[in-house]
Amino acid sequence: SAAYLEAFLLRLSGGDLKDAVLLLREARKIGKYMNSVIADLAICLKLLGRWSDLDTLLQEETRRVDRNPVLLDIKIGILVAAGEFPEAEREIGRLRAMPFDDGRADCREATILMNRDHEFEAAYQLLTDVLNRETRGALGVRRLRALAAARGKRYEEARQDAAQLRPRPGGEDTYQRIEAEIKLAQKDYEGAEAARHKIRFETVQDRLLGARILEAKGLDIRTPLNKRQSLLD
Numbered sequence: 411s412a413a414y415l416e417a418f419l420l421r422l423s424g425g426d427l428k429d430a431v432l433l434l435r436e437a438r439k440i441g442k443y444m445n446s447v448i449a450d451l452a453i454c455l456k457l458l459g460r461w462s463d464l465d466t467l468l469q470e471e472t473r474r475v476d477r478n479p480v481l482l483d484i485k486i487g488i489l490v491a492a493g494e495f496p497e498a499e500r501e502i503g504r505l506r507a508m509p510f511d512d513g514r515a516d517c518r519e520a521t522i523l524m525n526r527d528h529e530f531e532a533a534y535q536l537l538t539d540v541l542n543r544e545t546r547g548a549l550g551v552r553r554l555r556a557l558a559a560a561r562g563k564r565y566e567e568a569r570q571d572a573a574q575l576r577p578r579p580g581g582e583d584t585y586q587r588i589e590a591e592i593k594l595a596q597k598d599y600e601g602a603e604a605a606r607h608k609i610r611f612e613t614v615q616d617r618l619l620g621a622r623i624l625e626a627k628g629l630d631i632r633t634p635l636n637k638r639q640s641l642l643d
Contacts (some may be wrong), residue, residue, distance in 0.1 A: 413437040414447055417454070422579050426612035429456045439454040449480040453459025456484060459614025464488070464587045481506060483514045491520050512547040517554055549575065555586055560591035568592055590619060599627040599632060 419432035420426060431579065434451040438444070448471050450584065455464040468475055468485055475481040482505050490496035506515035516613045519534040537555035540550060542578075556571035572588040575581045586608040592600035609616050627633055628641030 411443070413440070414443055414450070418450060421450065421454060421457075421552045424583070427458050430454050431458070431460075435516060437525065438631075445474065445478055445480075445601055447479060448474055449484075452484045453483055456487070457613045457615075458546055459617075461488070469573065470526060476504075477510070477547075479510055479514055482508070483518065486518045489520070490518065492527055495522055495526050510546075513544040513551055514547070517551060518542045520554060520558065524558060524561065530558050531564075533558040534562055534567075549578060556584075556588045560588055562563055563595055565592050565596075580611070590623070594619075594623055594626060597622055597626070597630060597632075599630075 413433045413609065414437045417430040417437070420430040431451065431454050431470070433441070434447055434454065437447045438451065450469055452464060455461075465628065468481065468488075471481065476483055482501060486498050486501045486505065489501065497516070502515050502518050502522075505511060505518065511556075514527045516536055520536050523529040523533040525538070530560070534555060536537075537551055537558060540551050541555065552571050552575060556568045559568035559571065568588055569592070572585045576585040578584075589609070590602045590605035593599075593605055603620070606620055606623070607615060624641045628638045633641065
């Protein structure tokens, strides 16, 4: 219990996720509260971008993944990130049939709308429906809706959601991430990078956001030709 709870506190408070992973591996060896321990370990590995370790964990815990909506949700996220959309959609169907889905299936459907189809308005409306009917997991849904709003040029709505999240644990970093997404959609690359640099506890997703900012600037026709390739590199 102590190892799991200390790791949970580290993740919730923006502590060192590497230390949290060590604690969760210790808790896993003890073998109690395994659903919670494995789910939190998967979340920490995802935030650290340790994809190989995460893939190994999910393979070792295949039977648990098939019964645990948190772990199946993470597996679907990996499939979406890899562009394996047909398999992701099949797994979303399984997730939707699970008890305590708490809107996770619809959220993953929204990520496909955004990543594959670039249908940000459809994603925004779907996530609004989830927020209107779900009470559990509302913070995660609101974060995703703020992202859909930012990318879909609903800047006021994105900032409203970000403002509601700001007082929560880790909310200041979430607020700055959404602000960076808004500035990126507005092609204000310096503003986007300034907001990103205000993030206190950087994850691999934040580094990917930095890469997206550089890429967008490198592809922008307003960027001088002699600077574009270095940005893309």
